[in-house]
Amino acid sequence: MRMTVFGTGYLGTTHAACMAELGHEVLGVDVDEAKIDRLRAGEVPFYEPGLPEILLRQVEAGRVRFTTDYAEAAEFADLHFIGVGTPQRKGEFAADTSYVEDVVARLAPLLRGDAVLVGKSTVPVGTAARLQEIADENVRQGVRAEVVWNPEFLREGFAVVDTLTPDRIVIGLREPGGAVEEVVRGAYAPILEADPCPVIVTDLATAELVKVSANAFLATKISFINAVSEVCEAAGADVTVLADAIGMDPRIGRRFLGAGLGFGGGCLPKDIRAFMARAGELGADQAMSFLREVDSINMRRRERMVDLATEACGGMLIGKTIAVLGAAFKPDSDDVRDSPALNVAGMLSLKGAQAVVYDPQALDNARALFPTLAYADSAIEACEGADVVLVATEWAEFLELDPVAVTGVARGRILLDGRNCMPADSWRAAGWTYRALGRGVPT
Ligand code: NAD
Numbered sequence: 001m002r003m004t005v006f007g008t009g010y011l012g013t014t015h016a017a018c019m020a021e022l023g024h025e026v027l028g029v030d031v032d033e034a035k036i037d038r039l040r041a042g043e044v045p046f047y048e049p050g051l052p053e054i055l056l057r058q059v060e061a062g063r064v065r066f067t068t069d070y071a072e073a074a075e076f077a078d079l080h081f082i083g084v085g086t087p088q089r090k091g092e093f094a095a096d097t098s099y100v101e102d103v104v105a106r107l108a109p110l111l112r113g114d115a116v117l118v119g120k121s122t123v124p125v126g127t128a129a130r131l132q133e134i135a136d137e138n139v140r141q142g143v144r145a146e147v148v149w150n151p152e153f154l155r156e157g158f159a160v161v162d163t164l165t166p167d168r169i170v171i172g173l174r175e176p177g178g179a180v181e182e183v184v185r186g187a188y189a190p191i192l193e194a195d196p197c198p199v200i201v202t203d204l205a206t207a208e209l210v211k212v213s214a215n216a217f218l219a220t221k222i223s224f225i226n227a228v229s230e231v232c233e234a235a236g237a238d239v240t241v242l243a244d245a246i247g248m249d250p251r252i253g254r255r256f257l258g259a260g261l262g263f264g265g266g267c268l269p270k271d272i273r274a275f276m277a278r279a280g281e282l283g284a285d286q287a288m289s290f291l292r293e294v295d296s297i298n299m300r301r302r303e304r305m306v307d308l309a310t311e312a313c314g315g316m317l318i319g320k321t322i323a324v325l326g327a328a329f330k331p332d333s334d335d336v337r338d339s340p341a342l343n344v345a346g347m348l349s350l351k352g353a354q355a356v357v358y359d360p361q362a363l364d365n366a367r368a369l370f371p372t373l374a375y376a377d378s379a380i381e382a383c384e385g386a387d388v389v390l391v392a393t394e395w396a397e398f399l400e401l402d403p404v405a406v407t408g409v410a411r412g413r414i415l416l417d418g419r420n421c422m423p424a425d426s427w428r429a430a431g432w433t434y435r436a437l438g439r440g441v442p443t
Contacts, residue, residue, distance in 0.1 A: 003079040003080065005028050007030060011152050015120065021058060025063055027066070027072070029067055029070065030068060077115075082100055093273035105138055116180050123149075126282075128149045129205070146180045151172075165191070169188055172201075172206060212274070215268055216271070216272050219269075225239065225258070226437075239420070240420050261301050305392075309390060312416060316352075320353045321353065324348070329393070333362070335362070336365040339366075345370070356386065358375065358381065358382035387411050392418045414433045422436075
């Protein structure tokens with residue numbers, strides 16, 4: 001099949017490359033010329049394991065191409081995926097849907113025949129219906145552009161495997177069982193033939209809500225364990241043992257019960273805020289008001305980490321050096337949007353500490369966002385002269401860091417584990433004091 005993908009960010013580039021890998025002919029479209037130039041050269045403009053190989057292979061095979069030209073895109077296919085950003089509006093909780101609206105408003109008048117516009121971005125419920133109105137108002141006479149919602153569930157760091165072997169495919173549309181559904185199913189047919197997964201066909205509003213509810217649930221689960229973690233600290237209990245124990249109940253499950261610095265990134269924080277805002281617009285303010293607490297528990301962990309670091313420095317951060325290991329919001333990603341790691345580094349710096357940040361993949365993005373912080377080119381370099389070493393993102397390379405080697409370069413002997421991921425025993429054996437969030441017991 002021929003298809004386009006509007007928006008070539010984390011979602012769109014992965015979708016475009018993977019669709020080509022499945023045998024489709026794909027045209028990726030973006031307004032960012034520089035990004036499109038890199039993609040044309042077969043280069044992924046961000047870090048995502050496994051994606052560069054697929055993209056290069058498909059660019060070389062000519063199955064995926066890239067453009068900034070909407071007319072070319074309208075001409076190329078009758079199936080158009082939309083994966084542009086829906087960030088938080090400045091100064092508000094609500095999502096900014098202007099980018100998805102822009103795509104439809106610009107594409108619709110260029111369509112020469114009937115087309116299917118498949119939204120993949122995460123949007124407030126009701127957006128697809130509004131996009132259908134925009135499409136109807138802008139198409140040429142006699143042309144029908146049908147809006148479908150097909151939310152994306154990929155995780156950065158696992159984007160390729162999540163795209164090629166999804167847990168489920170959700171398709172929201174106005175008329176289930178018709179030709180439009182067949183077109184969307186056609187795009188996923190190679191996946192469904194190779195390794196079938198459930199396909200949930202529903203209305204537009206339900207499809208939109210599935211995605212925001214899933215993210216709200218995940219955020220709530222993380223904040224739940226982090227709230228318990230606060231009690232553990234006060235009571236002298238160990239949240240990691242507790243999480244293992246409650247996670248053994250299959251009704252609860254261990255995943256997403258990692259106590260620590262909490263969630264960040266370009267999705268969960270803005271998605272729960274947008275969900276609250278949209279529920280309010282719909283007159284259901286109370287229904288999602290608990291998400292405010294979820295958000296607040298999450299942000300409190302960052303402050304708690306700064307308090308722990310202050311304590312570790314004897315009550316005063318001025319003049320102290322803190323190695324911050326990690327800048328990405330999670331490992332295996334270079335995404336620093338709303339990153340707890342960088343947020344903590346920034347707060348430490350504002351309070352007078354010299355925060356020296358290292359990340360295996362996110363240094364360029366971190367430098368662009370926080371140019372005033374100090375950066376190092378390796379974990380060991382970041383630890384040179386550090387009074388405290390703080391692990392803020394659980395990259396595998398930090399877990400494998402040799403405490404003896406760090407002892408050779410650091411000034412202090414305090415390890416703060418913001419992700420409850422470090423091998424405490426080996427650090428203690430090397431003479432380090434190990435402190436972590438949610439572990440009030442001496443560890
Ligand atoms: P991103 O910021 O990495 O990419 C968005 C891209 O859209 C940018 O390249 C931008 O230039 C482009 N764009 C903006 N306006 C455009 C226009 N009018 N025409 C063409 N391109 C345009 O964002 P992302 O992380 O890929 O997220 C995109 C959407 O997918 C969001 O709604 C997000 O919530 C959702 N989502 C993201 C993930 C993820 O892990 N990143 C997972 C699931 C869903």
